[in-house]
Amino acid sequence: MLDERKKLILQAIIEDFIATAEPIGSRTIARKMNINISAATIRNEMADLEHLGFLEQPHTSAGRIPSSKGYRFYVDCLMAPIGISDKEVALIKKWYDERTRQVSEVFQETVRILSHTTHNVALMVARKDAKDIFKYVEFLPLDARRAIMIVVGKNGILDNKIIESSNDINVDDLRRVALIVNAAFAGKRVSEISIEEVNALQSTLLPDAAVFDSFLNVLRNTNKKGLSEQLFLGGATQLLNQPEFRDVERVRSILNMLDEQKLMCDILHRSDTVGTIITIGHENKFSGIRDCSIVQAEFRLDDETTGKIAVLGPTRMHYGKIISTIDFMAKYMAELIKRYAA
Amino acid sequence: MLDERKKLILQAIIEDFIATAEPIGSRTIARKMNINISAATIRNEMADLEHLGFLEQPHTSAGRIPSSKGYRFYVDCLMAPIGISDKEVALIKKWYDERTRQVSEVFQETVRILSHTTHNVALMVARKDAKDIFKYVEFLPLDARRAIMIVVGKNGILDNKIIESSNDINVDDLRRVALIVNAAFAGKRVSEISIEEVNALQSTLLPDAAVFDSFLNVLRNTNKKGLSEQLFLGGATQLLNQPEFRDVERVRSILNMLDEQKLMCDILHRSDTVGTIITIGHENKFSGIRDCSIVQAEFRLDDETTGKIAVLGPTRMHYGKIISTIDFMAKYMAELIKRYAA
DNA sequence: GTTAGCACTCCAGCATGGTGAGTGCTAACA
DNA sequence: TGTTAGCACTCACCATGCTGGAGTGCTAAC
Numbered sequence: 138m139l140d141e142r143k144k145l146i147l148q149a150i151i152e153d154f155i156a157t158a159e160p161i162g163s164r165t166i167a168r169k170m171n172i173n174i175s176a177a178t179i180r181n182e183m184a185d186l187e188h189l190g191f192l193e194q195p196h197t198s199a200g201r202i203p204s205s206k207g208y209r210f211y212v213d214c215l216m217a218p219i220g221i222s223d224k225e226v227a228l229i230k231k232w233y234d235e236r237t238r239q240v241s242e243v244f245q246e247t248v249r250i251l252s253h254t255t256h257n258v259a260l261m262v263a264r265k266d267a268k269d270i271f272k273y274v275e276f277l278p279l280d281a282r283r284a285i286m287i288v289v290g291k292n293g294i295l296d297n298k299i300i301e302s303s304n305d306i307n308v309d310d311l312r313r314v315a316l317i318v319n320a321a322f323a324g325k326r327v328s329e330i331s332i333e334e335v336n337a338l339q340s341t342l343l344p345d346a347a348v349f350d351s352f353l354n355v356l357r358n359t360n361k362k363g364l365s366e367q368l369f370l371g372g373a374t375q376l377l378n379q380p381e382f383r384d385v386e387r388v389r390s391i392l393n394m395l396d397e398q399k400l401m402c403d404i405l406h407r408s409d410t411v412g413t414i415i416t417i418g419h420e421n422k423f424s425g426i427r428d429c430s431i432v433q434a435e436f437r438l439d440d441e442t443t444g445k446i447a448v449l450g451p452t453r454m455h456y457g458k459i460i461s462t463i464d465f466m467a468k469y470m471a472e473l474i475k476r477y478a479a
Numbered sequence: 480m481l482d483e484r485k486k487l488i489l490q491a492i493i494e495d496f497i498a499t500a501e502p503i504g505s506r507t508i509a510r511k512m513n514i515n516i517s518a519a520t521i522r523n524e525m526a527d528l529e530h531l532g533f534l535e536q537p538h539t540s541a542g543r544i545p546s547s548k549g550y551r552f553y554v555d556c557l558m559a560p561i562g563i564s565d566k567e568v569a570l571i572k573k574w575y576d577e578r579t580r581q582v583s584e585v586f587q588e589t590v591r592i593l594s595h596t597t598h599n600v601a602l603m604v605a606r607k608d609a610k611d612i613f614k615y616v617e618f619l620p621l622d623a624r625r626a627i628m629i630v631v632g633k634n635g636i637l638d639n640k641i642i643e644s645s646n647d648i649n650v651d652d653l654r655r656v657a658l659i660v661n662a663a664f665a666g667k668r669v670s671e672i673s674i675e676e677v678n679a680l681q682s683t684l685l686p687d688a689a690v691f692d693s694f695l696n697v698l699r700n701t702n703k704k705g706l707s708e709q710l711f712l713g714g715a716t717q718l719l720n721q722p723e724f725r726d727v728e729r730v731r732s733i734l735n736m737l738d739e740q741k742l743m744c745d746i747l748h749r750s751d752t753v754g755t756i757i758t759i760g761h762e763n764k765f766s767g768i769r770d771c772s773i774v775q776a777e778f779r780l781d782d783e784t785t786g787k788i789a790v791l792g793p794t795r796m797h798y799g800k801i802i803s804t805i806d807f808m809a810k811y812m813a814e815l816i817k818r819y820a821a
Numbered sequence: 822g823t824t825a826g827c828a829c830t831c832c833a834g835c836a837t838g839g840t841g842a843g844t845g846c847t848a849a850c851a
Numbered sequence: 852t853g854t855t856a857g858c859a860c861t862c863a864c865c866a867t868g869c870t871g872g873a874g875t876g877c878t879a880a881c
Contacts, residue, residue: 162843177855180844198843198861241583275619277631285636289619293627293641299818373715374738377731385727389719396716504874517824522875540830540874 139189139210145170146182147191148215151203155453158380160200205418205452208430212415212456219457221465225254229466233473243473244369247446251466252372255459257450258395259371262402264443271295271327273319274352276311284311286348288355295327296355300348314345318352327356368398381428381451394425395449405433405445413464418452428452432459434467438474446470481531481552487512488524489533490557493545497795500722502542547760547794550772554757554798561799563807567596571808575815585815586711589788593808594714597801599792600737601713604744606785611637613669615661616694618642618653626653628690630697637669638697642690656687660694669698710740723770723793736767737791747775747787755806760794770794774801776809780816788812 139147149170153161163180183201186192191207194200203211232250237243244263251259270291277285282302288295300306321338322330335353342349373392382388395401404423408414416431426449433447446467448459481489491512495503505522525543528534533549536542545553574592579585586605593601612633619627624644630637642648663680664672677695684691715734724730737743746765750756758773768791775789788809790801 160843164843175855176843177857178853181854184845194844196862197845199863200843272621277617277629279614279631279633279635285631287619287629289621289627291621293621294629294639297636299635301818374731374734377727377734383727385719385725385730388727388730389716392716392719502874506874518874519824519826520822523823526876536875538831539876541832542874 142172142174143182143186144215145172146179147186147203147207148211150183150186150192150201151207151211151215154202155455158453160195160202162200165200203452205420208417208452208456209420212417216457219455219461221458221461225462226465229254229469233469237473240474243470244367245371247466247470248369248371251446251448251463252375254462255448255450255455256372256378257375257448257454257459258373259446259448260395260401260405261369261446262366262405262444263369264366271322271325271330271356273323274315276300276308276315278306278308281305286351286355288352290327298351298355300351302347310345311348314342314348314352317341318349330356366398366402368401370395370401375450379451379453381453390425391429394423404431405447411435413460415456415460430454430456432456432463434463436467436471436474438471443471443474484514484516485524485528486557487514488521489528489545489549490553492525492528492534492543493549493553493557496544497797500795502537502544504542507542545794547762550759550794550798551762554759558799561797561803563800563803567804568807571596571811575811579815582816585812586709587713589808589812590711590713593788593790593805594717596804597790597792597797598714598720599717599790599796599801600715601788601790602737602743602747603711603788604747604786605709605711611669613637613664613667613672613698615665616657618650618657620648620650623647628693628697630694632669640693640697642693644689652687653690656684656690656694659683660691672698708744710743712737712743717792721793721795723795732767733771736765746773747789753777755802757798757802772796772798774798774805776805778809778813778816780813785813785816 146166149166150161153165153169163176163183166183167174167176167179183192186207187194187201190204191210192201193204193207195202229250233243233246237246244261248259248261272289272291275287275289277287279285279299282305284300284306285297286300287297317338321334339346339349373395376382376388376391382391400423404421404426407422408416413432413434416433418430419427421427421429421431428451429449430452431447431449432454433445435445436443446463448454448463450459488508491508492503495507495511505518505525508525509516509518509521525534528549529536529543532546533552534543535546535549537544571592575585575588579588586603590601590603593603614631614633617629617631619629621627621641624647626642626648627639628642629639659680663676681688681691715737718724718730718733724733742765746763749764750758755774755776758775760772761769763769763771763773770793771791772794773789773791774796775787777787778785788805790796790805792801
């Protein structure tokens, strides 16, 4: 559809704009590309490219800037993939190594690293698995009046909580609760344990109501809609370094949006496509980020999608670099999570 | 030192400025205070207050704004303390209830809540207690090849990890490891378990090397130096809502500073005074925040300072409200931590 | 001690005009 | 037919100058 020369010019414009954030004119391009074509010719080509929808003009007599369609074409057809170097890989691994202890830290650290390496906002949603299957509950004594309740699921600890009593805790009481609860619920999906079943037990366990309540709370929390997914956000500061966000209002509107957990989860979940997804500018359904692009990937654990990580920044972002970084991170993080378990 | 009328005027100016962020003139004050004094008189008083250092003039023919000294006097002598209402307390408790499961979540949630209620940036540093005392290790079976290792300390779970084996796990093996490890280390401070002791066990536990290694890793991680303090940050967005941060450069410099973990820890640790500390504007040692104030409090667990929480914002902040909020949060959080244990 | 009046200051906002980068179009050229 | 030079035109940007308003300091009268 585009002849070779148009492609070259489009590529030159986009890459220059990504680097400088300034609208770019025919003369500059003529100088930068070492093809021997005059500025006037380039002007004609640029006019064509604009008619085709690949470029835009902020106003007459300004240079051209790429449109969403232009970026899309660039990402799909023109862009040279940039891998990440061994040095960068080593650095990332080192960062993880130094700062992660448990799963939630892996998440937190992931967005930190991702935002640092891409110089854009990083986010991720992780599913707290409400579909997880309850296996058993176990009580570990702490001291006379305290014990730890650990709820174990198919894939590890679902939750734990310290139980405190005003009088001495009787180990046998705890054991009895555990026995009854385990007999009743073992093997069920947490989300499927019905209120009737719970109520049925409640009378049996009247003397241990406090303990049983704690257990119920855990179940309820695991199921709670709002908590079934957790959003991690990193590097919001990076936005401020981008010239397109010199305007405080704009930054604020984006940051406020990023704070809205639910909205962000929706955005990341919109597409069910597997693999790396790139959403550019106007392709975004949500109008607040029509001048932003999102690169996202998912990570899996046991063949189930466990979450997504994404980079959000101005449409003018280093797609090649970001894509390869996020790909690497998604894979590496999946490994890490497996190691730490969920 | 200041007569009654001067105090009233100073208070009126400061409170108006806190509300509007605009320099304020004699006429406005005359109108706002319902004392019957003319603008001219107030003008004279204001000139006095400026000479005394309580007020400043951005430029001739602008109104006055409070100086750091002015705020200090306001906070120490003029301000009416504003408690937080039962409704707010209930709301805060509800927030915690809904979203916290484990200690690190309490921290994260604390800065979130604190920034929301104060409309400023909230931060906290928490000491990860390497001095915790090891009680016992326990293994909970998951399936044929996996088990959860739970390391229990005096105050709750120190760490947990999923152990995976390529061949079937023998429950007795695990039990044996637990027995030996517990016998050797129970009651010791994690940081004091020496390499010699570990090595001594290593030979005994040769057949279960993999499991034992996992356990050692947990110990090592608990001790790791770099992790001994953690910084949590919340509500950086709030800055953008303040008119004094309409300038992106300023926001950026502050946000970059906030990202520097070490620096922030130093700032919060600078003073060893117990109780709530307020540092106003120029009183800050660090020049980057000379136009900011910090209100901080510490929280304790078992009579040891475990961390500090703070609110950072423009000097023009609602001191009364923020102080009482942070006081409440510090106390309540200490309770929570105790409940969840460290 | 308080107040009214007045001259003065300075910022913010607006209109004005010049400059430069960039465009589109036309006509000439290969 | 594609390429190029030339030229008129457009528009953001900047510096300049002007004006109104808010606020001050000072002085003189109450």
